[in-house]
Amino acid sequence: MSDFREASSEVAPSGLREVSVEVPNVRWEDVGGLEPIKATLREAIAWPLSPPLLLVKIGMQPPRGILLYGPPGNGKTLLVKALASQSNLNFISVKGPELLSKYIGESEQGVRELFARARHAAPCIIFLDEVDALAPKRGLDGRSPVTDRVVSQLLTELDGVEALSDVWVIAATNRLDMIDDALLRPGRLDFHLEVTRPDRAARAAILQVHLRDKPVDQGVNRAALAELTEGLSAAEIRFVCDRAALNAIRRIFPAMGSEVVDVDTLRIEQRDFDDALSAQSGASEQRPRPQPALV
Numbered sequence: 001m002s003d004f005r006e007a008s009s010e011v012a013p014s015g016l017r018e019v020s021v022e023v024p025n026v027r028w029e030d031v032g033g034l035e036p037i038k039a040t041l042r043e044a045i046a047w048p049l050s051p052p053l054l055l056v057k058i059g060m061q062p063p064r065g066i067l068l069y070g071p072p073g074n075g076k077t078l079l080v081k082a083l084a085s086q087s088n089l090n091f092i093s094v095k096g097p098e099l100l101s102k103y104i105g106e107s108e109q110g111v112r113e114l115f116a117r118a119r120h121a122a123p124c125i126i127f128l129d130e131v132d133a134l135a136p137k138r139g140l141d142g143r144s145p146v147t148d149r150v151v152s153q154l155l156t157e158l159d160g161v162e163a164l165s166d167v168w169v170i171a172a173t174n175r176l177d178m179i180d181d182a183l184l185r186p187g188r189l190d191f192h193l194e195v196t197r198p199d200r201a202a203r204a205a206i207l208q209v210h211l212r213d214k215p216v217d218q219g220v221n222r223a224a225l226a227e228l229t230e231g232l233s234a235a236e237i238r239f240v241c242d243r244a245a246l247n248a249i250r251r252i253f254p255a256m257g258s259e260v261v262d263v264d265t266l267r268i269e270q271r272d273f274d275d276a277l278s279a280q281s282g283a284s285e286q287r288p289r290p291q292p293a294l295v
Contacts, residue, residue: 024081033202065169070195073235096134243276
């Protein structure tokens with residue numbers, strides 16, 4: 001199996017050469033927290049692939065698509081990469097705006113080609129990031145005839161004019177309220193999974209992921225860090241860990257030019273995390289506040 005995965009990382013199927021192709025190297029343990037969502041994703045992919053075709057035997061159709069929604073920076077993309085990697089599936093990643101074109105017919109053609117390549121590369125996951133840009137809700141200001149046609153083409157593909165055998169569509173959005181209702185109906189994006197900001201247990205798990213390969217001083221109170229990072233996204237917690245490591249390097253770097261420094265003694269101390277948390281707090285205060293949704 002390791003030989004197969006090494007070979008597959010070097011040679012992509014020919015049907016994927018003109019789109020964003022990735023053989024993710026992400027394990028489930030690289031995703032801190034989100035255990036219920038991980039379990040649902042495993043079931044959605046593993047059950048249809050498992051012999052003796054359990055869903056067919058029980059008379060149940062496997063899900064055609066999954067929607068991950070929630071605030072940015074909390075692991076939606078990482079979840080899908082782990083799912084593809086751990087399920088040995090090809091992975092096509094496309095951001096919604098990348099499929100939109102000002103030329104008549106090109107956007108719909110892009111959607112058709114995307115699904116055709118995924119069928120050719122099956123078993124395969126199509127990951128549609130920022131799907132709200134591709135399929136905005138009808139009636140919203142700024143919605144164009146282009147997006148109307150794109151939504152129609154997406155529905156055609158999901159409704160199975162051509163079979164989506166061993167192809168899974170996973171979409172992600174920060175704005176569930178902006179997506180066309182037709183795309184959210186059963187039989188299309190069947191599962192709607194909310195990826196929220198991490199709770200305390202999830203924050204502790206995320207800290208463990210990002211500190212496992214770092215030389216952290218034994219005096220660092222990790223339980224307190226999980227409390228102090230309340231309200232932060234997974235991406236912001238990673239920033240705190242990386243910034244703390246940078247702070248530790250800064251402490252010894254001036255001495256490296258004037259004396260011999262044993263880098264093996266370098267440790268990330270509590271003060272490094274305190275400074276990193278202050279830096280993150282300042283960045284959060286400067287970030288523009290999100291505007292309320294127009295309804």
